[in-house]
Amino acid sequence: MSQKQLHVAAAVIRDKSGHILIAQRPKDKSHAGLWEFPGGKLETGETAQQALIRELREELGIETQTSQPLIQIRHNDPNAAILLDVFEVSAFSGTPRGMEGQALAWIKPAQLVNYPMPAANAPAVRAARLPRQYLITPQRLEPEALLCGIKQALAADCRLLQLRAPNLFSADYRDLAVDVLGLCAGKAQLMLKGPLEWLGDFPAAGWHLSAEQLRKYAACGRPFPESRWLAASCHNAEELKLAAQIGADFVTLSPIAPTQTHPEAAPLGLEAARDLIAGFNQPVFIQGGVTPDDGEQAAAIGAQGVAGIRAFWPSGG
Ligand SMILES: Nc1nc2c([nH]c(=O)n2[C@H]2C[C@H](O)[C@@H](COP(=O)(O)OP(=O)(O)OP(=O)(O)O)O2)c(=O)[nH]1
Numbered sequence: 001m002s003q004k005q006l007h008v009a010a011a012v013i014r015d016k017s018g019h020i021l022i023a024q025r026p027k028d029k030s031h032a033g034l035w036e037f038p039g040g041k042l043e044t045g046e047t048a049q050q051a052l053i054r055e056l057r058e059e060l061g062i063e064t065q066t067s068q069p070l071i072q073i074r075h076n077d078p079n080a081a082i083l084l085d086v087f088e089v090s091a092f093s094g095t096p097r098g099m100e101g102q103a104l105a106w107i108k109p110a111q112l113v114n115y116p117m118p119a120a121n122a123p124a125v126r127a128a129r130l131p132r133q134y135l136i137t138p139q140r141l142e143p144e145a146l147l148c149g150i151k152q153a154l155a156a157d158c159r160l161l162q163l164r165a166p167n168l169f170s171a172d173y174r175d176l177a178v179d180v181l182g183l184c185a186g187k188a189q190l191m192l193k194g195p196l197e198w199l200g201d202f203p204a205a206g207w208h209l210s211a212e213q214l215r216k217y218a219a220c221g222r223p224f225p226e227s228r229w230l231a232a233s234c235h236n237a238e239e240l241k242l243a244a245q246i247g248a249d250f251v252t253l254s255p256i257a258p259t260q261t262h263p264e265a266a267p268l269g270l271e272a273a274r275d276l277i278a279g280f281n282q283p284v285f286i287q288g289g290v291t292p293d294d295g296e297q298a299a300a301i302g303a304q305g306v307a308g309i310r311a312f313w314p315s316g317g
């Protein structure tokens with residue numbers, strides 16, 4: 001028997017305080033008792049977005065007003081090959097109710113990991129917990145200027161930050177990392193970049209692997225548990241494959257367009273980026289020649305959002 005192909009639309013619905021709505025799958029359905037993002041299978045002739053609107057009306061009694069693509073996940077279940085098409089719903093009318101008797105819960109994004117979900121959902125949970133922008137610190141700034149810019153960025157609601165300072169000596173970078181971790185506490189997730197030997201010294205930080213580190217360590221698998229964020233810099237299909245192998249939670253994909261800092265690197269362009277993202281199951285930030293204004297375009301090609309240095313830095317880097 002050939003395997004069933006299921007295309008499913010599901011919603012990460014956020015309220016004004018940033019809580020996310022999840023539902024418990026009823027007893028009579030597959031994956032009974034597990035929690036899910038509300039949604040369901042596309043009907044013949046429907047687009048994913050049309051199915052989303054219909055499902056949220058049927059299952060929750062709400063009218064969707066604003067939805068944006070968040071992530072597409074391809075997952076092979078024992079019974080079906082699923083394409084889970086996840087959207088973010090930030091505006092709706094009505095009050096969600098369990099129209100099919102299902103239990104509902106509004107939870108903080110960080111609590112998502114405490115609710116058992118179908119295996120296909122893991123990348124969607126990561127996507128729901130991540131913001132749409134990833135700020136990377138500019139090169140050649142002294143620690144004082146970096147701290148000043150980081151404070152401004154945090155005040156402007158930066159929630160994901162990579163401390164990249166290749167100009168600093170190791171000891172200076174490590175001192176700075178301690179200070180930046182203090183600034184970020186309770187506000188933003190800090191990603192550090194450096195030798196894996198330092199991992200144990202910064203347990204509160206995530207780690208961003210260079211493509212070179214990815215090549216070196218991919219075969220060893222994930223260097224630390226799921227409780228810490230692991231990211232990697234990717235530039236092509238081969239590196240994305242290594243990122244999947246090492247178990248990266250998210251990646252940057254670059255360069256999308258020509259940049260001032262790397263004029264020699266051949267840009268991917270949006271079309272090629274779209275194809276690469278379609279073949280990768282975790283959140284992708286597009287980087288290189290993109291600006292904070294390109295968020296919608298990023299979502300349209302399946303990316304989580306945009307990452308960058310100069311165009312994202314408060315004082316222009
Ligand atoms: N809605 C939803 N479905 C998910 C998620 N994760 C996941 O693996 N799935 C799978 C479970 C099911 O195989 C399929 C969705 O099926 P469904 O039972 O919700 O479909 P439906 O709402 O159209 O319900 P029905 O009319 O078939 O009863 O996708 C998720 O987060 N949300």
Ligand SMILES: [Mg+2]
Pocket residue numbers: 038039040041055059
């Ligand atoms: Mg459903």
